[in-house]
Amino acid sequence: MNERGLKGLESRMRLLEAAAAEFARNGFHETKISTIVKKVGLTQPSFYIYFSSKEAIFEELISEFHSNLKKLIESKRLEDNLEHMDLSNRLAEIVENVFLFLKKDPNLTRIGFSLNPKADDLIADLTIILKNNLTTEQQFGYFRPEIDMEIVAKCISAVILHLSFIYVIPGIKDTKSLSLQLVDLFLQGMLNEND
């Protein structure tokens, strides 16, 4: 790769960015190549120098999101053995990390979770990992044994995603306090002690 390639890579990157913004705002079919290309200051045929089709650039964005997310998950795995924190703070920190990740690139997040036809599979993947972690904690006796951790994992996934879209990405709520509130809610429940 010599110096010549620099401008091309730059164009490619700008196309990816513009496409992400357009897809996130308008969805796949409502997004036109002509619009993407106009935002970048190029013409239609230039697009096809860098991407073989509209599907191709969309797939690339999705797989970028997918691999970023995988990276996050892997890194969380490594912290499994951090036993020096109490359960509540450990969980809150993980939740906050997910929030921060989803907030980092809102366009990709929207594409990866709302537009991606395989979003359900992706969520299911995450849920499985979450379930495994929770089940381990349960076996250690932290959680009530009668709870079905599969359901809990699905609930937590749904909540994190939804709150990301309505609170975190718009920047309405602080991720730290939101994470703590969430963990508190799921751990302690809503009921008042003095019933």
Added chain:
Amino acid sequence: MNERGLKGLESRMRLLEAAAAEFARNGFHETKISTIVKKVGLTQPSFYIYFSSKEAIFEELISEFHSNLKKLIESKRLEDNLEHMDLSNRLAEIVENVFLFLKKDPNLTRIGFSLNPKADDLIADLTIILKNNLTTEQQFGYFRPEIDMEIVAKCISAVILHLSFIYVIPGIKDTKSLSLQLVDLFLQGMLNEND
């Protein structure tokens, strides 16, 4: 309205049904009038006897779902004064009713919540009602006073919707036991008593 209109109404209804199935499966833009019409056994121009455009039939489906949902909510309002049941069962029954409603017409549910561009507003509406109910219970002392009921309401909405799509609509889980588990989780939390 004389007898002559009967066949027409029939065709209209069948178009609505076929359209709902197609939209639910493929989304708005991927759904072709030609496909809808073929399923019903009509030709393209007949479609335009009953609906002015593709948007029109889509809007009609959405507003049908919307008004059905409103009806459900209103009917739940009336049961506010049923104080003879304990809190847990009352909540579980409401949750189950929502599950059953969403399961009743899966196509409409998918259109109303996944495809509807105003789905967020719809969810927000429901969340507000839920929040108000929960806040009332909180003021009666049932729930811990430090909990932010806005967040709880959003969590519960997200959970109900997500579980509907993955468990209830596919018929994987029984609505009754699922509702009870959910309410138990949110009321009691996950923590084991003997920590």
Added chain:
DNA sequence: GTGAAAAGATACTCACGAGTAATATTACTT
């Protein structure tokens, strides 16, 4: 039975947007 309106079919138009062929320009190497 006949007229009229509803219901539907045939055979189009038309816009739009993805993708291409051929050509020009830029910029770097030697």
Added chain:
DNA sequence: AAGTAATATTACTCGTGAGTATCTTTTCAC
């Protein structure tokens, strides 16, 4: 300065699918 590959443009094609103009068939009222 000349050659060359990367980068970009002008000027198209072409399929698709929404929507329409016009004609035919059905169905009921009288």
